[in-house]
Amino acid sequence: MGLRKIFSLLVLDERGLSIAINKKRKLLALDINSRFKHTIKYGPFKGMVFSQDHWWGASDRSAMLLGIYEEEILNSLMSIPSKYNVFVNIGAADGYYSIGSLVSRKYTMSYAFEMSAKGRDIISKNATLNKVSEKLKIFGEATKDFYKEIPKKHVDKSVILIDIEGAEFSLLNREVLEQIKKSIIFIELHDWIFKDGKKKLEILMKEIRPFFKVSTLRTASRDLSRFSELSEYSDSERWLIASEGRPRLMSWLRLDPK
Template identity: 40%
Template sequence: MKRLVKSYLKKLRGEGLGRSVTALARWSLCSIIPQDWIYKVMRRRHEFLSIKLDRQLDSTVKYGQFKGLKFSAESSWSLEDRAGMLLGLYEKEVLEELQQSSDKHGIFVDLGAADGYYGVGVLVSDMFRTAYCFEATEAGQNAIKTNARLNGVSDRIVVKGIATKDFHKEFPPADIQSCVILVDIEGGEFGLFDEETFRAFSGAVIIIEIHDFLVDEGKAKVQRLLDAAAHTHRYKKIVTGSRDLSGFPEVADYIDYDRWLICSERRRQLPSWIRFDPLAPAHDGTLTP
């Protein structure tokens, strides 16, 4: 307490009564306001910025790998993410991984497809020939179909419900070995993917968003996931990197707070994914790194 008083008196002498009292009031206010309330205010501001940019860009992605992707008014997913999507910033690391894989694979499989941002986006950008979207909610399934129609790719997309343990049986065997799978199922990845699943998709690239913080013994389950894939896939870990907003004139006149809020994906911790790539087949038919 004495240290705080000394700090305030020093500020009083240096900046005068008006500024020092204002600083004291600001500090007191920030100390007593519940953190949850602050987060709610930030989310509302984030949503406001997304709506503003959405109107400005006519609900169409202007930058990045999915440039030209149009969004319908129907959305089953968080509206706050819209601004980052429109600027090509949302999960930019995943977009780059998909782009690197698109030349070798014609089929895209999306588990936890939400409203089809990825499922429709990879078709609009011609990264993949066909997309299978697995989405548990009816609202999400309808949104995917709506966005597919809006973007003229309905004949190249298949919308399904929740992915069960043998979901690999739901599309042609040839597609299994020529696909890229993106998984975002909020911790369900640990129950869905085991050694049998990885063997079924031994020729596929699999990118899984890791939600170890949402389940008990999360770190141990991540290790079991890696062990299950060891006979068929090698892996690398991916984490969210930096964002650069200097190239977007649409937000050049935004205050810094707003620009960086657009980049937020509201994660509880640093987002991470694991990418699994098939091991190369040896001459005797076994798999080698």
């Protein structure tokens, strides 16, 4: 069903539009998933296979299979010096990064922290499908002592990706940052979900600056013309395939050791 038809069946208020868009994104994701046989076809994680089950981000699967999901982060991860060959994902969801990092062969060991039991089960299934189980360790929710679960020699050469829906402000403080100050860290920011988000971010930045150089990444454009598989989709469908369904323009901090 086309977008115009869906929209015509709904009251065109903000909620109705959101429902229609989410429904269409899920349908497109199912279609791309079937066409690509649950396998990432492009980008640094090319060849990674997903199980048919999922815990998080089912609507994002199209962009993942095309290798353009959070493309800014992907490109930055792949540009990191080779001595950083351990990947740590806090908020690992279905294991896209935890397993994809190993499939890329840029990283030789991966640690996944995921609070959801179903998420951890799916990460394990996906690791088995991709034959990387021996290189991946899966944990529950990350606490302020999460780095103690990882050998110190791995912490010091790790890339840490944190995406925990606002909990980054309670997880990271000066003591934690000092323990991981040799790592390269990416933080997806969710300050905008809090009334005092500006203050939370200011406090976090004050804690970060003694140990790290800080740069900011933001969602940028996507070139969809390079994918012949999308040529028969409408313009609206192509952009929904690329959409990450976010409520606003997202940004990430990249922290490099001083």
